[in-house]
Amino acid sequence: MTGDGLLVAVDSPVHRIPAQVKLVALFVFVLAVVSTPAAVFWAFGVYAGMLVAAVAVAKVPAPVVSRRLAVETPFIVFALLLPFVATGPQVSVLGLELSQSGVLGAWNVLAKGTLGVIAAILLSATTAPRELLAGLERLRLPATLVAILSFMVRYLSVVSDDLHRMRVARESRGYMGGRVGHLKAVAGGVGALFVRSFERGERVHLAMRSRGYTGRMPLLSVQGASRGQWMHGVAISVVAVVVAVAARMVSS
Amino acid sequence: MHVPDGFFNAPTSVATGLIAAGAVGFSLQRASRELRETGPALAGLTAAFVFAVQMVNFPVGAGTSGHLLGGALAAALVGPWTAVLVMATVLLVQGLLFADGGLTALGTNITLMGLITVLVGYFLTRALLKVMPRRVGSVVPAATVGALVSVPVAALAFTGLYAIGGAVDIPLGKLATAMVGWHILVGIGEAVITAAVLSAVVATRPDLVYAARHLQQDLVLVDADGNTSTVSPDKPIAAKPAGRSLGIGIAVTLVVAGGLSLFASAHPDGLEFVGAKLGFDGAAKDSAVAASPLADYGVHGIGNAQVSGALAGIIGVLVTIVVGLAIAKLASLRANKAS
Amino acid sequence: MSGPAIQVERLVFAYPDGRQALFGVDFTVERGERVALLGPNGAGKTTLVLHLNGILGSVAGGTGSGRIQIGGTGLHREHLGEIRRKVGLVFQDPDDQLFMPTVRDDVAFGPANLGLRGAELDDRVHEALVQVGMQDHADLAPHHLSFGQRRRVAVATVLAMRPEVLVLDEPSSNLDPAARRELADILAGLDVTLLMITHDLPYALQLCERSLLMDDGRIVADGKTRDLLGDAELMRAHRLELPYGFNPHSVPGPER
Known part of the structure; x- marks a missing residue:
């Protein structure tokens, strides 16, 4: 796992939108999706179309998106169980007794969750971690939190590499791993990893203080986004909001 | 347990978002002194560590696996307020950089995995330390119990949120039993890893364990001329007054557990269903529940579904605490024998 | 102000875990001198250099005693900022030193803490990167650099503060021969x-x-590098060994 997140390093109009604009746009978009009544199916079709178009414009390869969708798996399982355990009137599909509200609920979880994940993938695939941090800083996330985030992102690859090296060392000494043994070996290694990480944290703090750090991190972002960039970036979310409002009116 | 977008309804997401924002703000304030002394780098590295360790899966059973949440562990190592910030950071990075966990569900995820696990874990740990031998090593069994309990409590809170803002009505008693039962197994993995990490840290750098700083020994110093003097180590930065009892930890746990379960069962539709159809009469369809340790809990005879749901939650947590205490007792006996 | 670049007297220090690392250290380094600090692992070398800018020691609230002066300025709490500007510390592991998202952010960190802003800050960053030949990599993230490049950027982060004393912890470790020579x-x-x-x-x-x-x-010893390395008994007593076939008397050194 590198500190680059899911970044797909190409140039596209989506990559060029300032991070704070993308963050706001993403948030508004997902909010619109979440507040759309599940039964208004066409609205989700529109959302999906908008996302597919945005992914295409951003030149993010489809396999990147589909691979990352795997994080959703536990909730897909949950959603698929819903029609069997939910209450209310039952319908019979292919000989199975399913709950009507359960089927709708499963659709609700799957559709909204998937759209949310794809939107988030779009953000992380088109925004370098440093830009994201600068964007959060511009959106007035507390400075301490931005600092912690920035250190975490910086050292993610270092700590993951440590972890990986320890696994290689374990396996190259002929370790095969039964169930209980596996847990024990992993846990012992993780303990050592924490001491390493913590001591590195101490050294980094020493290095910072050596260079005059007194409690305030320098700002990452220099210039804000122009009005044009805001209009441009948030356009997709505005469309989503319009769709959500329309869907609510249709369903009520 | 990373909740995606749209899993809970909008009011629930907003409410948990406010809870999470409040908790992070409060933690920023409470942790500001620690952060000034140890620097944000330490918190960032701890976050990177938690993130990395969350990627290590351990087998839970039936061919599935779980992974560390790390809230209780982080709390024992860096203190509860920094730990809340660490967990919030981990979840924010997972959501923004790796599209793991919905952005509108961020508040929910921080509340469940960042706030509840940390607070339950930490206060149980501190409470247990009060009744254990005054040694740094006691933190290992104490935090192990904290970790073990923190996971099912978070699962219970998840159930509670589902009752309030879940998209579909499902029998909440069953959901609670399944979630808690399953997460007790995950909690055991959490406990084992927490114990191993803490023993490793206590063995090499006992001064790093926040929850046990007040138990440290004095230092002996030899100067340039060979004279010896005794100095006390750095005082704990934000030590709690020592008067708090085991009560706090268990109370926090039970309030969360019982309150949320009660809340869950109080949901009218859920209640209707549970009352009408389930009533813990042993309906045969519950394959997901049958495998869980809670399936056989003796709440069959209780007719009132609301009470029965809350009871399932409280019993689950109580059993976990008792099992945990037993493990702690055993561990400290063994440790005493060894030393 | 005048005085030796570094003056250390009767320095004693113990870590919070009770391990004592320094048992009374005395030495002086004059301005412009280049001094190597040798010794086996665990001798207390890194602990000592972390005292030189007040990171460890009583001035930082630690357990210890003794006196340190940098360029005639005593190491006290009220002078910490000035001392840290004068003493530039390059850590052994460049990953400890490079903690910002990009090379540019990192080199700018020190001068920004000194109060530099805008064009002045940019110039200072560029100047330091040129000194180590890394000016073309300013926008890369540290994990995209080779180890030798990271070491050089680490040196640049310190040079950007224009220190009077440069302190390096094992600068040649883990470098390939070419990177070692370049450094x-x-x-x-x-x-x-x-x-x-x-x-x-x-x-x-x-x-x-x-x-x-x-x-x-x-x-335990202070003298000309050539003499120390040539004293086989001293070297053996302190677990120091010359590389196979290396004769300290037959190679050129920095003496004029």
Whole structure:
């Protein structure tokens, strides 16, 4: 796992939108999706179309998106169980007794969750971690939190590499791993990893203080986004909001 | 347990978002002194560590696996307020950089995995330390119990949120039993890893364990001329007054557990269903529940579904605490024998 | 102000875990001198250099005693900012030193803490990167650099503060031969007082006329690098060994 997140390093109009604009746009978009009544199916079709178009414009390869969708798996399982355990009137599909509200609920979880994940993938695939941090800083996330985030992102690859090296060392000494043994070996290694990480944290703090750090991190972002960039970036979310409002009116 | 977008309804997401924002703000304030002394780098590295360790899966059973949440562990190592910030950071990075966990569900995820696990874990740990031998090593069994309990409590809170803002009505008693039962197994993995990490840290750098700083020994110093003097180590930065009892930890746990379960069962539709159809009469369809340790809990005879749901939650947590205490007792006996 | 670049007297220190690392250290380094700090692992070398800018020691709230002066300024709480500007510390692991998202952010960190802003800050960053030949990599993230490049950027982060004393912790460790030589060229071209911890004895001889030998938390020898390396008995007593076939009397050193 590198500190680059899911970044797909190409140039596209989506990559060029300032991070704070993308963050706001993403948030508004997902909010619109979440507040759309599940039964208004066409609205989700529109959302999906908008996302597919945005992914295409951003030149993010489809396999990147589909691979990352795997994080959703536990909730897909949950959603698929819903029609069997939910209450209310039952319908019979292919000989199975399913709950009507359960089927709708499963659709609700799957559709909204998937759209949310794809939107988030779009953000992380088109925004370098440093830009994201600068964007959060511009959106007035507390400075301490931005600092912690920035250190975490910086050292993610270092700590993951440590972890990986320890696994290689374990396996190259002929370790095969039964169930209980596996847990024990992993846990012992993780303990050592924490001491390493913590001591590195101490050294980094020493290095910072050596260079005059007194409690305030320098700002990452220099210039804000122009009005044009805001209009441009948030356009997709505005469309989503319009769709959500329309869907609510249709369903009520 | 990373909740995606749209899993809970909008009011629930907003409410948990406010809870999470409040908790992070409060933690920023409470942790500001620690952060000034140890620097944000330490918190960032701890976050990177938690993130990395969350990627290590351990087998839970039936061919599935779980992974560390790390809230209780982080709390024992860096203190509860920094730990809340660490967990919030981990979840924010997972959501923004790796599209793991919905952005509108961020508040929910921080509340469940960042706030509840940390607070339950930490206060149980501190409470247990009060009744254990005054040694740094006691933190290992104490935090192990904290970790073990923190996971099912978070699962219970998840159930509670589902009752309030879940998209579909499902029998909440069953959901609670399944979630808690399953997460007790995950909690055991959490406990084992927490114990191993803490023993490793206590063995090499006992001064790093926040929850046990007040138990440290004095230092002996030899100067340039060979004279010896005794100095006390750095005082704990934000030590709690020592008067708090085991009560706090268990109370926090039970309030969360019982309150949320009660809340869950109080949901009218859920209640209707549970009352009408389930009533813990042993309906045969519950394959997901049958495998869980809670399936056989003796709440069959209780007719009132609301009470029965809350009871399932409280019993689950109580059993976990008792099992945990037993493990702690055993561990400290063994440790005493060894030393 | 005048006075030696570094003056350390009767320095004692114990870590919070109770391990005592320094048992009374005394030495002086004059301005413009290049001094190597030699000694086996665990001798207390890194602990000692972390005292030179008040990171460890009583001034930082730690457990210890003794006196340190940098360029005539006593190491006290009220002078910490000035001392940290004067003493530039390059850590052994560049990953400890490079903590910002990009090379540019990182080199700018120190001067920004000194109050530099805007064009002045940019110039200072560029100047330091040019000194180590890394000006073309300013926008990369540290994890995209090779180890040798990271070491050079680490040196630049300190040079950007224009220190009077440059302190390096094992600068040649883990470098391939070419990167090791490139770094030596950079260091030899700098006009600062230099204190360098190293296990790389030929490197010490190449760059430093004088050496301090440390063991068990004390300075046990102080003299010309060539003489120290040539004293087989002293070397053996403190677990130091010359590379196979290396004769300290037959290679050129920095002496004029």
